[in-house]
Amino acid sequence: MKRKTIAMAVALTVGVSTLTGCMGQMATAGLVTKFNLKVVDNRYGREGLFLLLSPVYGIASVADLFIFNTIEFWTGKNPISGKSPAVVDIPADSLIKVNDQLDKSMTQVPLQSNNRDIESATLKQIDDNTMQMDITYLSGERATLRGEKQNDEVAFYLDDQYVTTVSNLEMERYLETASLQ
Template identity: 50%
Template structure:
């Protein structure tokens, strides 16, 4: 099944909006720090800010859609290196939710420490993913004719045509 360009755009927009964009704004902070370190008075800094307005906009957009999303899913900001993620910072809140949640749902879910690819045979690749807690999962891709079937720990999860995979790779090249 092929997605139209509009459908793919809507899906991408929904993914970015649901990605958890609240974060430390690390790149924007670096731009601000750079601005403050260039000139030692408020008028010079304000003038430099006006000249750098496009840079601030690009940095804030990158933080909002890329770096803060990475921070949300991994628990660590890739720019500042600080952990825990801003959304995981304990604070005296008005509405208490975490005390009713499973403890596994109160921290960043992505704790991958290693991924290793191996060729099982001419038509099968296996990726062994190791997580922080030492547990492992195996994602397998098996080519059958013009289709590639994907399995996670032996359970079927998706089937994709080789032309769709090639188009995906070509878009990112």
């Protein structure tokens, strides 16, 4: 019974993940190619390295297809290359015009960035476990971002709506790699 449940879970996971693959820049595979071209300066060495790296190319391509290109498709920006717009949003001379009268909402990225120009932000400590940032945007809109520490993680709320929970370790790793200015 347990083996059947595990097999069903694996089949479901593989099935769902194959439905999420999206067209995109294939930036991870591009990074592997760029590495290959920089390491060796002649065609025979590059070919040899290409053959040795073939499993890496496969893994990079699968990561692109099912993870990074999907993010690019839904957000409009590739997380590896940082390039925007998404490949699927670049105008082209199409042979088949699906619908040139398409509603404007169908031609925009579905998950737009929430970045807005901030006029001011004030950070204050509510208690030993709660920090709050009051944000004023240039448009005059206001928002409140609150972080509540619970054991080894912090839960974030934007205007009293739960957003996410992040572990202290995740935040430390982010701070190590972030270029905060």
